[in-house]
Amino acid sequence: MRRYSAFAIAREAARYHSGWERAWASPDPKKKYDVIIIGAGGHGLATAYYLGKNHGITNVAIIEKGWLGGGNTGRNTTIIRSNYLQDPSAAIYEKARGLYESMSQDLNFNVMFSPRGVMMLAQTQHEVRGYERTAHANALQGVTTEFISPTRVKELVPIINLDGPRYPVLGALWQARAGTARHDAVAWGYARACSDMGMDVIQQCEVTGVRNEGGKVVGVTTTKGQIDCDKLGIVVAGHCGDLAGQAGFRLPVESVPLQALVSEPIKPCMDVVVMANTVHGYMSQSDKGEMVIGGGTDGHNGFTQRGSFHHIEETVRALVETFPMIARLKMLRQWGGIVDVTGDRSPILSKTPVENIFINCGWGTGGFKAIPGSGFGFAELMATGYSPLTEAFNLDRFKEGRFIDESVAAGVAH
Ligand code: FAD
Numbered sequence: 293m294r295r296y297s298a299f300a301i302a303r304e305a306a307r308y309h310s311g312w313e314r315a316w317a318s319p320d321p322k323k324k325y326d327v328i329i330i331g332a333g334g335h336g337l338a339t340a341y342y343l344g345k346n347h348g349i350t351n352v353a354i355i356e357k358g359w360l361g362g363g364n365t366g367r368n369t370t371i372i373r374s375n376y377l378q379d380p381s382a383a384i385y386e387k388a389r390g391l392y393e394s395m396s397q398d399l400n401f402n403v404m405f406s407p408r409g410v411m412m413l414a415q416t417q418h419e420v421r422g423y424e425r426t427a428h429a430n431a432l433q434g435v436t437t438e439f440i441s442p443t444r445v446k447e448l449v450p451i452i453n454l455d456g457p458r459y460p461v462l463g464a465l466w467q468a469r470a471g472t473a474r475h476d477a478v479a480w481g482y483a484r485a486c487s488d489m490g491m492d493v494i495q496q497c498e499v500t501g502v503r504n505e506g507g508k509v510v511g512v513t514t515t516k517g518q519i520d521c522d523k524l525g526i527v528v529a530g531h532c533g534d535l536a537g538q539a540g541f542r543l544p545v546e547s548v549p550l551q552a553l554v555s556e557p558i559k560p561c562m563d564v565v566v567m568a569n570t571v572h573g574y575m576s577q578s579d580k581g582e583m584v585i586g587g588g589t590d591g592h593n594g595f596t597q598r599g600s601f602h603h604i605e606e607t608v609r610a611l612v613e614t615f616p617m618i619a620r621l622k623m624l625r626q627w628g629g630i631v632d633v634t635g636d637r638s639p640i641l642s643k644t645p646v647e648n649i650f651i652n653c654g655w656g657t658g659g660f661k662a663i664p665g666s667g668f669g670f671a672e673l674m675a676t677g678y679s680p681l682t683e684a685f686n687l688d689r690f691k692e693g694r695f696i697d698e699s700v701a702a703g704v705a706h
């Protein structure tokens with residue numbers, strides 16, 4: 293396998309942005325695509341990739357209003373884990389985690405997957421019981437997690453304060469094979485693989501209308517003209533309500549800002565990911581040495597890619613009590629994304645009321661970890677009409693009351 297340095301990854305990005313590759317393809321009005329995917333985030337690109345790789349469907353266009361991975365895929369804090377409670381979730385997140393393990397080889401693009409371990413602290417008795425229950429459920433699902441003691445927590449994270457001023461650390465749910473990956477490399481790797489298969493990745497092209505005839509999709513209208521297709525996948529995260537509206541149906545999804553921040557780089561001090569959901573902050577250390585920090589969503593719907601200022605204060609306060617040594621760290625940057633949240637905190641991967649339109653959304657605050665599993669299943673659904681990975685996540689569950697409640701496993705409050 294060829295390995296890529298950080299420099300080589302940056303060069304790959306420059307290739308895309310310089311127009312050297314097909315990634316700057318423009319829509320060809322004479323061409324009809326078998327499949328159009330709206331949204332060149334991780335889920336859209338992974339879907340296109342598996343349509344080609346697993347189902348031989350390569351007459352595909354991926355249409356992006358901004359740039360590759362410029363939505364939530366390039367804005368998240370890169371936590372990858374599969375310690376969810378319900379069986380359908382464990383299946384799709386564990387499939388994804390497994391695919392992350394071999395993604396660099398599969399795409400021949402270094403996505404810097406780092407299975408360093410993810411720890412979710414239990415700081416109330418309620419959380420202890422909840423995480424013990426999750427560990428038992430995971431054992432039945434074949435997902436390797438364990439509930440560990442405070443002593444083990446301290447061994448793994450020497451900088452942690454077990455006796456915080458508000459909540460002591462009573463233990464943690466630990467997944468040793470969970471971790472992080474370089475988020476934009478995931479988008480670039482999939483995009484290059486799609487491009488190599490002959491697909492058109494069309495950037496700076498916003499879909500402004502979805503064209504249906506007789507209840508069946510025929511194409512889209514974009515800022516670069518009309519494009520025809522047989523099947524359409526809407527994979528636009530926080531903008532899914534808007535696109536569904538253009539197609540003529542409604543979704544049970546709310547869009548809310550979620551933000552993150554990073555500190556100045558410091559020497560290595562923590563080699564696992566820690567999530568503290570009661571005090572409400574989480575932190576990991578990037579390969580560059582920056583502390584990567586996040587907390588909850590804004591308490592109101594919104595489409596700003598910023599997030600409210602008071603959340604920064606709350607998140608930093610929570611993390612300073614958990615890791616007192618970060619108190620004097622300077623913060624370098626802050627940003628936000630628009631996340632698409634469902635009532636049961638589980639995604640939607642589904643057929644829609646319009647024939648041949650499929651929707652993949654609702655990943656909320658936790659979809660980065662799911663990208664390869666979601667793409668694998670959604671491509672199967674789009675190609676064959678059925679996927680065991682996506683079946684439980686269909687839209688009808690909201691009518692039929694078959695919720696997949698992951699409000700605890702989602703980790704980030706929303
Ligand atoms: P996106 O990456 O947002 O892609 C959708 C694309 O659609 C965008 O590029 C957008 O420009 C495009 N688009 C929208 N409308 C149109 C249109 N009309 N025409 C054409 N294109 C359009 N998840 C985790 O698993 N772990 C984490 O640690 C984590 N941390 C997070 C931290 C933050 C601050 C945020 C914001 C999110 C976090 N997430 C995390 C969630 C994760 O980032 C998302 O669930 C995931 O990236 C969604 O991917 P996507 O491909 O569905 O969406």
Ligand code: PYC
Pocket residue numbers: 369371372373574586657658659702703704
């Ligand atoms: O889903 O693990 C997660 C997560 C952490 C931060 C944001 N999302």
